[in-house]
Amino acid sequence: MSKRGKVWLAVSGLVITEDGRWLVVKKSYGGLKGKWSLPAGFVNEGETIDQAVRREVLEETGIETEMKGVLGIRSGVIRDEISDNMVIFLLAPMHENITLQETELSEAAFLQPETILKDENASVLIRHLLDAVPSSLLTLDTSVNPGNHFGYTAYHVYLPENRN
Numbered sequence: 001m002s003k004r005g006k007v008w009l010a011v012s013g014l015v016i017t018e019d020g021r022w023l024v025v026k027k028s029y030g031g032l033k034g035k036w037s038l039p040a041g042f043v044n045e046g047e048t049i050d051q052a053v054r055r056e057v058l059e060e061t062g063i064e065t066e067m068k069g070v071l072g073i074r075s076g077v078i079r080d081e082i083s084d085n086m087v088i089f090l091l092a093p094m095h096e097n098i099t100l101q102e103t104e105l106s107e108a109a110f111l112q113p114e115t116i117l118k119d120e121n122a123s124v125l126i127r128h129l130l131d132a133v134p135s136s137l138l139t140l141d142t143s144v145n146p147g148n149h150f151g152y153t154a155y156h157v158y159l160p161e162n163r164n
Contacts, residue, residue: 004042006081006082008084008085009043010043010084010086011043011049011052011053011056011087011088012038012039012040012053012074012086012089013039013040013053013054013056013065013089014089015057015063015092016090016092017092017096017110018092020112020113021110021111021112022110022111022112022113022116023038023039023093023098023108023110024036024037024038024108024109024111024116025037025060025061025107026106026121027104027105027106028102028106029104035121036111036116036119036121036122036123037125037126038088038125038126039057039060040086041060047154049087049156050067050140053091054067057091059101060100060101060104060105061099061100061108062097062098062099062100062101063093063096063097063098064093064095065091065092065093065094066091066092066094067091067140068089068090068091068092069137069138069158070087070089070137070139071089071129071132072088072132073085073086073088074086074088088129090137113130113133117130136160137160140157141157141158141159142156144157
């Protein structure tokens, strides 16, 4: 816990193929061990959340992705002290050649949502997302600049995609 402190920022990527299959993984440790879940991990120093999710998906599965937008945010408090926050992104795969990161994962696959739903090892979040997708997205707006006086080396804003 000391590495991340008491405020955690994580990212997760829902990667969907053109024919509707989802990239799901089974962790080999922790609370999601043996459960189908999404590739996920923590944001590192010096990176934006969108850079982090693309890195995490690539590290865990070898899949390079294209950013589609933000699907949602999951936020919770662990044992009344740790703020645990996750931004969930929608991504498209640039290929489907999975290279499993065997230190963290026991399995990874592109599966049809119906197949995942029938599997008793689907995580709670996966089951919830199955009901929520498709939905409107927050998409990257690169035209926003808060001003050079803040010293940002990267500044990414996600806003509703269908705004005037």
